[in-house]
Amino acid sequence: MKIAVCAKYVPEATAARRIDPQTKRLDRSGEGVLNPFDVNAVEEALKLRDAGADAEVVIVSLGPERALEAMRRALAMGADRLVLVADEAAAGSDLVATSRILAAALERESPDLVLFGQQANDADGAVLWAAVADRLQRPLISQVAELTLVDGKVRGKRQTEYGYDVIEAPLPAVIAVSDAINEPRYPSLKGIMGAKKKPQETLSLTDLGVSAEEAGEAGSLTTVEALSDPPERGDTVKLEDDGTAAEKILEFLQERKAL
Amino acid sequence: MKFLVFVEDHEGRLQRDSLGVLSKAASLGGEIEAVLLGSEVEGLAAEAGKFGAQKVHVLDDVLLGAPLPQPRVDALENLVRDRGFDAVLFAASVLSADVAAGLAARLDAGLNYDLTDLVVEDGKLVGKRPALGDSVYAEVGWTSEPRLALVRSGTFEPAENGGRAEVETFESRLQDFSLAATMVEQAHEESEGPSIEDADVIVAGGRGLGGPENFALVEELAKALGGAVAATRAVVDAGWYPYAAQVGQTGKTVSPKLYVAVGISGAIQHKVGMQGSGLIVAINKDPNAPIFEYADLGVVGDLHEIVPKLSELVRARKAA
Secondary structure: OEEEEEEOEEEOOOOOOOEEOOOOEEOOOOOEEEOHHHHHHHHHHHHHHHOOOOOEEEEEEEOOOOHHHHHHHHHHHOOOEEEEEOOHHHOOOOHHHHHHHHHHHHHHHOOOEEEEOOOOOOOOOOOHHHHHHHHHOOOEEEEEEEEEEEOOEEEEEEEEOOEEEEEEEEOOEEEEEOOOOOOOOOOOHHHHHHHOOOOEEEEOHHHHOOOHHHOOOOOOOEEEEEEEOOOOOOOOEEEEOOOOHHHHHHHHHHHOOOO | OEEEEEEOEEOOEEOHHHHHHHHHHHHHOOEEEEEEEEOOOHHHHHHHHHHOOOEEEEEEOHHHOOOOOHHHHHHHHHHHHHHOOOEEEEEOOHHHHHHHHHHHHHHOOOEEEEEOEEEEEOOEEEEEEEEOOOOEEEEEEEOOOOEEEEEOOOOOOOOOOOOOOEEEEOOOOOOOHHHOOEEEEOOOOOOOOOOOOOOOEEEEEOHHHOOHHHHHHHHHHHHHHOOEEEEOHHHHHOOOOOHHHEEOOOOEOOOOOEEEEEOOOOOHHHHHHHOOOOEEEEEEOOOOOHHHHOOOEEEEOOHHHHHHHHHHHHHHHHHO
């Protein structure tokens, strides 16, 4: 079987994040990494393969050309192959445009199982999978905290506002996993050394049959009109523990009459 | 403006957040319609009238009995294409988020998500959403019709306006692929466990605890402070603590006077469940944890050192 994992290139969490006032897009000029939430999806694919599913694990991503290096982490963990859709015309794509491009890339692979991570670390988006599943016309299970494959079916335990549901779907299917589903492995030195040699393909929108008008800002149906500072939350105090943190918390609670 | 509000039901009641969004739409004015999709839900439809719906479209179908998104996308597609709406509004939930995004793809309609306000300016709908861990606010718009909007959970309070709704049923074909996923076992409300919603003080533990055994530290501090124990989704999903204690988007929404977050990074999923707390104290070893952006007091340090000491100090102080 073939498992595709959708992965995003996001700015490093420690980098100061800013929105470019000109383009009103996230400034992505700094260092980037594989979205930490997607690492759980990669791990889950590898676990299914380790558990005996004779699977090829393909990473599918939409991002700038330089995302390639960060995405290799998934190959170093054990994924077999990487497909990166890198096209300047795709920059600034919203949900509708992104799902269109990603669905086209996935259709080309026609995997049995498509995995997504819980959310994007940069845009707080947590809905892309449902748009992609609809375009692919495949069953969807989201928020999955436990995943099993049995007899051509996938079974997911998902958490909702009311507790845990168990949902089953025939393959091919689209699954979005929770970040609590597993503890991702660290790439081994051998894995890191071998990652560069694994197949890595860069595709353009033309390769996917998606026109420039259907992608990027041209293909997006939402706009950012203005940016402003958030409402003040009053004073926040942040301190490093120098051995007296417990005392300082106690003082603070007394000052604020919280005891 | 003609609005359609997706109203979710659960065990014979209309979900609170969706009534909140309905009330908000009603306050914006215009034609306010709601849609209710489920099995044996027709009797609930009139209730939406009290919160501002002038008309409620109902699809009552046994195939919609389980709270699964895809057949709901089919039904909404048909209703929206048939009747036409300027905007379709959703209150974020596990179900609604998937329905909204599925509908965006189906209709090729723009979806703005995580909205914390909706206004009409010069006859145009404008959404407001925080971004980058709520460090910046964006005003967002749409270039498509209908405009799809997914509102952050807990944003709008339901407000009864004493109105009445006309209830109208409709039919829809449901697609094969939409019915392919099936519910094997559906969650039902867990009632056991202490209630955290009424507690004045909450001490909450997250993945930074390192393991389920370390919840003892959290319990000890909660006991010293006279408070209740809560947990994040990650540790509940991992089986460290029961679901009844979960705070966040898919858990409980709490607003105690004091909220102590121990080993919690403070991702948005958690924040929406506790941001109404009076005083927030956070202890985490990662200085970049988002929770430090909204904690009144943030302490960067080792919780294993700090929490036991704090419990002891609080006990001593209370005994004095």
